[in-house]
Amino acid sequence: MKYTTQAAAFAAVALLAGCGGGSSGPSIDTTLARGSLFASPPNLVPIPQADGTAVAKLDPAAFKVMLDTAKPGLTQLTGTPKCAISTYYMKYGTVGGANETTDATGAIMVPSGTDAACSGPRPVVLYAHGTTTDKAFNMANLRDNAEASLVAAFYAAQGFIVVAPNYAGYDVSSLPYHPYLNAEQQANDMIDSLRAARKAFPVIGASDSGKLFITGYSQGGHVAMATQRAMQKSYASEFKVTALAGQSGPYALGLLGDATFAGSPNAGGTVFLPMLTTSFQKSYGGVYTTPSDIYESKYATGIETLLPGTLSFNDLFATGKLPQTALFAADSLPGPSSPAFAAFFGANNLIKSSYRTAYLADAAANPCNPTATGFTCTPQNGFRKAGVKNDLRTYVPAVPTMMCGGNGDPTVFFASTQATQAYFLGNGMPASALTVVDVDSTPTSAADPFAAVKVGFGQSKQQAIAAAVAAKQDPTTAVAASYHGTLVPPFCNAAARGFFQSVLAAGL
DSSP, rough: OOOHHHHHHHHHHHHHHHHTTTTSSSEOOSSTTTTTTTESOOOOEEEEOOTTESSSSOOOOHHHHHHHHHSSTHHHHHHOSSEEEEEEEEEEEEOTTSSSSSEEEEEEEEESSTTTSSSSSEEEEEEOOOOSBBBOOOTTTTOOHHHHHHHHTTGGGGTTTEEEOOOTTSOOOOOOSSSOOOOHHHHHHHHHHHHHHHHHHHHHTTTTTEEEEEEEEEEHHHHHHHHHHHHHHHHTOOOOOOOOOEEEEESSSHHHHHHEEEEEEEETTHHHHHHHHHHHHHHHHOSSSGGTTTTTTTHHTGGGGSSSBBBHHHHHEEESSSSOOOOOEOSSSSSSSSSSGGGESSSSSSHHHHHHHHHHHHHHSOOOOEEEEOOOOOOOOOHHHHHHTOSSTTTTOOSOEEEEEOOOOSSSSSHHHHHHHHHHTTTOOGGGGGEEEEESSOOSTTTTHHHHHHHHHHHHHHHHHHHHHTTOOHHHHHHHHHHHIHHHHHHHHHHHHHHHHHHHTTTT
């Protein structure tokens, strides 16, 4: 997923154009005003091919080969690509977590071709990506970025224009941190990327039909819902959202934070928690005075600039920058809520027991559960305050909404989806407007519109189990390791696209 060289080349081209590189170059806007497009037209991205050449437009047949080479049989799920894809790399103005002026980059994927699905005015998918530790992450890199390739296959190759920001703090963004799961900032970032993309549409051959779909996976599920909320509550005159599909998102962020500290941490928590803590501190302050207030001394130094960075999850653990599972000390009380969470308590732990004790004392004194008007609790702990502030159980979507996930997810617990579903339905959302898909379940009937997704997920899970057994590995551990990042994403994206297509077919 490294994309540093090409991103730097794009930046250099833009800088040359901004310095008078010729009248035929792009027009440049360096104001960094929200939604400004730095270079118009944005850079067309050459897509490297297996034979060493690069093409300006990815042919459907070549894309099918690329997809099935990366994962045999993938196009049976994504569908055979119908449209050629032109990918553009853009830089735009937005704001950081403390509302500071900054910049970010992203991708625009434009379908074209003779198929009816590829020409004329097309619907737009605004896509929010999942958590990554890779600062060089770039959704314009279709060849080496697995998530970008998957998004291109499910949406762009089937006739949707895709706008996919990289987020402030990633790629060549000048923001020195990433406002991770800051609902207001990430919604602003998404909105500004769409504003910039719309400025580019007329000069890159993208014809917008006026239908706007929002989706994203994991972190992106939270970001997608936060974006629809902002568009509904604050930007209704500017944006008309057609439908929302959240995928495996931590929407009920306050609930998940309290569960973690109570003894039910999620897989990957030793990475996610530092990203959250830095985000909240940089955005709001009051989370800590110094990182050593929260982290054990062996991890505290440099942790604010560690993520995102150059190290993968495995490299972070192998180099001792972060512990793999030991979030809390072995003697931290209360202990794990069940034996399944025992691995998160141990030696060389990340979080100081004194901080955990203070967090739990605040949770006991100030329990937080949403009411019909949102949260009425008053947590005093800075981290809990931020968690509640970014919990999305504060409104009801006014558009057709789908939430997809898997009930066995050890990384983003399905309880987040269930709690959000309960809040929406309990606060007036018609059941007919809300679709919840558990890919790790049996089809409800022969008429279940997501039966193929559920059956396909079951088969994929069984294949993972068989591969682990053949390799003499523990199948339970193998499935848990691949569940959130590998097994669920293609099936939830398939469900999301099917949902969007059904909304289009219904004329909504």
